[in-house]
Amino acid sequence: MKLSFSPTPAQLSALKTAVFLAALWPLARLVHGALVDGLGANPLEYVTHQTGTWTFNFLLITLTVTPLRQLSGLHWLLRLRRMLGLFCFFYAALHFTTYLWFDQFFDLDSIARDILKRPFITVGFAAFVLLVPLAATSNQRAIRRLGGKRWQTLHRSVYLIGILAAIHYFWLVKITAIVYPLIYAALLALLLAWRVRSRIASYRPPAAVAPPAPQTIRFFRTRP
Amino acid sequence: MLIRRPSDILPSEITPPALYAQRREFIKSGAALAGALGFGSLPAFAESAHGQKLDGLRKSALSTDEKPTAYESITSYGNFYEFGPNKDSPLKNAQRLRTRPWTIQIDGEVKRPQTVAIDDLLKWAPLEERIYRLRCVEGWSMVVPWVGFSLAEVIRRAEITGNAKYVEFHSLADPEQMPYVRTPVLDWPYVEGLRLDEAMHPLTLLAVGLYGEVLPKQNGAPVRLVVPWKYGFKSAKSIVRIRFVAQQPKTAWVKSNPEEYGFYSNVNPEVDHPRWSQAQERRIGDFLKRKTQPFNGYAEQVARLYTGMDLRRNY
Numbered sequence: 001m002k003l004s005f006s007p008t009p010a011q012l013s014a015l016k017t018a019v020f021l022a023a024l025w026p027l028a029r030l031v032h033g034a035l036v037d038g039l040g041a042n043p044l045e046y047v048t049h050q051t052g053t054w055t056f057n058f059l060l061i062t063l064t065v066t067p068l069r070q071l072s073g074l075h076w077l078l079r080l081r082r083m084l085g086l087f088c089f090f091y092a093a094l095h096f097t098t099y100l101w102f103d104q105f106f107d108l109d110s111i112a113r114d115i116l117k118r119p120f121i122t123v124g125f126a127a128f129v130l131l132v133p134l135a136a137t138s139n140q141r142a143i144r145r146l147g148g149k150r151w152q153t154l155h156r157s158v159y160l161i162g163i164l165a166a167i168h169y170f171w172l173v174k175i176t177a178i179v180y181p182l183i184y185a186a187l188l189a190l191l192l193a194w195r196v197r198s199r200i201a202s203y204r205p206p207a208a209v210a211p212p213a214p215q216t217i218r219f220f221r222t223r224p
Numbered sequence: 225m226l227i228r229r230p231s232d233i234l235p236s237e238i239t240p241p242a243l244y245a246q247r248r249e250f251i252k253s254g255a256a257l258a259g260a261l262g263f264g265s266l267p268a269f270a271e272s273a274h275g276q277k278l279d280g281l282r283k284s285a286l287s288t289d290e291k292p293t294a295y296e297s298i299t300s301y302g303n304f305y306e307f308g309p310n311k312d313s314p315l316k317n318a319q320r321l322r323t324r325p326w327t328i329q330i331d332g333e334v335k336r337p338q339t340v341a342i343d344d345l346l347k348w349a350p351l352e353e354r355i356y357r358l359r360c361v362e363g364w365s366m367v368v369p370w371v372g373f374s375l376a377e378v379i380r381r382a383e384i385t386g387n388a389k390y391v392e393f394h395s396l397a398d399p400e401q402m403p404y405v406r407t408p409v410l411d412w413p414y415v416e417g418l419r420l421d422e423a424m425h426p427l428t429l430l431a432v433g434l435y436g437e438v439l440p441k442q443n444g445a446p447v448r449l450v451v452p453w454k455y456g457f458k459s460a461k462s463i464v465r466i467r468f469v470a471q472q473p474k475t476a477w478v479k480s481n482p483e484e485y486g487f488y489s490n491v492n493p494e495v496d497h498p499r500w501s502q503a504q505e506r507r508i509g510d511f512l513k514r515k516t517q518p519f520n521g522y523a524e525q526v527a528r529l530y531t532g533m534d535l536r537r538n539y
Contacts, residue, residue, distance in 0.1 A: 026262060029266065033266050038266045038267075039266065039267065040266070040267030040300065040301060040311070040312065041267075041294075041296070041297035041300055041301030041311070041508050041509075042301060042311070042364060042506070042508055044506070044511075045311075045364070045506075046267060050262055053261060053262040054262050057261070057262055102511075105512070105513075114501075118499060118500060118501075119499070120499060171499065172499070174362075175409050175410070175480055175481065176303075176305045176309050176409045176410065177309040177310075178409065179309065179407075180261070180309075183261070
């Protein structure tokens, strides 16, 4: 079903503000919980889990923009995507900081060992490192400097980041909580499958080389 | 005038209560899922009702003098997978557990198999308060003031035969009371086990209480095992059967993942879990982590049980 609603610039900027505030809600809840001692018996674990969960939520929401846009015809949704992607990075940075600070207390030796030795940390760290250039190039100037084509190729690494995030999740849970990474992996698979499908749908085989039409060769005495 | 008309709803259209209850369950597990995906409420905390007071408790020389973890933390944070996958699932879902009547079957390599009612079992030995450290395999720890008596008292009354070399502990697995035993994440019922000499050790406790009160349901009521020098999952909850056997039991976690969870599972900072380090732990209530002690600080009492054993291989 195609929708035709298109916001005015004022409406769009109001919408952006609303999305921005909504995206800060998970952080506000954590801050509030920390202030009223409402983060449960193991608050640092809770914060680690919540920031990780919201990183993945925003990754999936960001990847939903394109399919939603194509299905609904609401092309202005694209104008929200940069902010959603940056919130994914924002929560990833909080998640990583929580690990550095509350889990490792900035013990660099121990962090280096962890990254090398613990596969779930390795892939989580890799996913975070790959997010950095995407966040750094999320502005008009970077798009102009790189050129649209190269910028787009770079930003396609978000698919790999999503796969790394899913692996990170699978490798850190016990079998008793396997349902959560399964749900995230299924949603990610759906969003990636959509892209594969639309690639295939939009694929046009190069026009078959037509046999040369019989040509009548004319000679002109003078230039026609 | 009142004109009686037959009800519009056919009796056949009324949802059977069982199906209705199932739907409730589905809605609840959906809510739990939303919570875990970050959309739900903050974790449950300090909601548990206090149990009945247990009188005439003896103090025990085996207690640690460390400060016990807050009652609210002990009763709102833990793993009891029969009630769900999250740390606060037991508090939320265990309240439907019926702890009376409750019987414990004692069988296997015994002269006379028997079934004991929990209230009779409670009279087998005087209750003591035992304040023990608890170390979870996940890297967190607590100090818990348990109430109970040594499992050795039960073994003495069980009249075991010479073939008994190990003890198996079976937890209840009733899908009516424990919704998550319908999920195939572990091979239910939850089975744990000890070598006979470990089971006979005076530290090995059969617990029926916490903080001087009847054991809360989410902590494994009405009777559970506590083996303080092993990772927490060795201490089976809500026990319905104690079986003496000749061969090393196939325990739930060893069956599930033998690379990660061994039969012994003694607390050991030198032997990492394949996916994370066991060198440190976070004591619930503390900000900084602390070093994990060999045998969770009980080496002096229990290390001799393992002389000559390679603890890296027998993890």
